[in-house]
């Protein structure tokens with residue numbers, strides 16, 4: 677693939693406040709007059725959004741869930757991410773493959789090696805250039821979740837599940853320090869946004 681654009685992903689435990697910073701990123705890139713695509717996983721395509729409904733609400737085995745996540749991801753990569761990057765756009769995905777390692781492996785015990793196989797199959801040489809990890813102690817994220825709308829299947833999981841997801845995310849970040857920017861979601865919105873700005877400027881200069 678001839679990648680002209682940049683690929684940015686956003687990750688974090690449920691309730692870590694990722695959504696509120698998406699608006700900030702959009703506004704920032706719009707002000708810079710940069711061409712960008714904001715998308716999400718599971719989802720991002722017509723089929724992917726239908727799979728999202730199933731993934732977020734239907735019970736299935738962890739392995740089925742993993743395969744379905746990657747089926748949606750394949751569609752997303754082929755129809756949205758690669759064409760976007762080839763055209764020179766900045767593609768920002770609200771979650772990507774790190775979420776499969778964090779949730780399906782860390783949370784549900786699917787083997788990393790099985791996820792590696794699916795990753796190689798659908799991603800090939802595609803890798804995010806920058807990943808923001810919105811991190812928050814699980815006690816705080818659960819409190820925040822309780823105040824929100826109707827919870828999906830993942831948000832309803834026990835505390836241990838969320839602890840394991842968080843641990844896995846932090847481990848992936850530690851092993852990939854160049855790609856990851858870990859944001860402490862307990863800090864003020866201004867502090868988090870200035871850290872986001874620094875990283876975006878570094879990547880896009």
Ligand code: TMP
Pocket residue numbers: 690716717718732745771772773775776777779780830831
């Ligand atoms: P969202 O609420 O941030 O849109 O994410 C939807 C849920 O899907 C979230 O709880 C994490 C979960 N998820 C996985 O379990 N594996 C994945 O590969 C992805 C992309 C999301």
